[in-house]
Amino acid sequence: MTRLWHWIRRGLLAVVLLFLAYQLWFLGHVLWWKWVPPAETSFMSLRLDELTGSKPDAELHYRWVPYEQISIHLKRAVIAAEDDKFIDHEGFDWEGIQKAIEKNQKKGRMVAGGSTISQQLAKNLFLSPSRSYFRKAEEAIITVMIEALWDKRRILEVYLNVVEWGNGIFGCEAAAQRYYRIPAAQLAPAQAARLAVMLPNPRKYEKSYGPRLAAHAARIQGRMQYSEVP
Numbered sequence: 001m002t003r004l005w006h007w008i009r010r011g012l013l014a015v016v017l018l019f020l021a022y023q024l025w026f027l028g029h030v031l032w033w034k035w036v037p038p039a040e041t042s043f044m045s046l047r048l049d050e051l052t053g054s055k056p057d058a059e060l061h062y063r064w065v066p067y068e069q070i071s072i073h074l075k076r077a078v079i080a081a082e083d084d085k086f087i088d089h090e091g092f093d094w095e096g097i098q099k100a101i102e103k104n105q106k107k108g109r110m111v112a113g114g115s116t117i118s119q120q121l122a123k124n125l126f127l128s129p130s131r132s133y134f135r136k137a138e139e140a141i142i143t144v145m146i147e148a149l150w151d152k153r154r155i156l157e158v159y160l161n162v163v164e165w166g167n168g169i170f171g172c173e174a175a176a177q178r179y180y181r182i183p184a185a186q187l188a189p190a191q192a193a194r195l196a197v198m199l200p201n202p203r204k205y206e207k208s209y210g211p212r213l214a215a216h217a218a219r220i221q222g223r224m225q226y227s228e229v230p
Helices: 002-032 042-054 072-082 094-107 117-126 133-149 152-162 172-180 189-198 202-207 211-226
Strands: none
Touching: 002 117, 002 133, 042 117, 072 117, 072 152, 072 189, 072 211, 117 133, 117 152, 152 172, 172 189, 189 202, 189 211
16 A cells, blocks of 8 residues: 555655746747747647648648737727726626626536637637636746736737737738738728627638628727727
């Protein structure tokens, strides 16, 4: 029995050390990306694998642009649509999370996450679109790292540059070129609002942009003036 407990303790220690090494890998990337634009994210890798499965020569559309070259209207629209408490919170919107928990309990499954821009960025950079409590826990750990090491300006800059905006379309520059044939710096309020409301399901809304989504974009455009931007 003593020998058994010895091996159990060693096994548990190995698990803890592997977990810590895994978190240090994330931390190293978060530190590096504080100054360097990500060349690829987890979401990009997943989408490219999907695309090349049916078309071997498929490529992603992704081009990094500095914060100053992103329309102020898009910054305001995305904050209004995705996370209106972005400037004030420290990575988590606890009221939003509580509402998501209540909705999930009502549905009997995970249908909402209550994620902030910081949490969505953590997921896009490192994780997958799958819905599970384990993934949400890892997302929370990475979110704490991002919020501790980056300022809000950097968080928004990276998010707008790497978030998915259509099938194989990543970042605001590629999205602005894809939908309007203009650079991200030139996006007008209505264009920005339309892009912002696509974010929850960009590949679906790329193909189907109906009256309900247009009405939502109009509401977002009306709220944009109140968005506080870093």
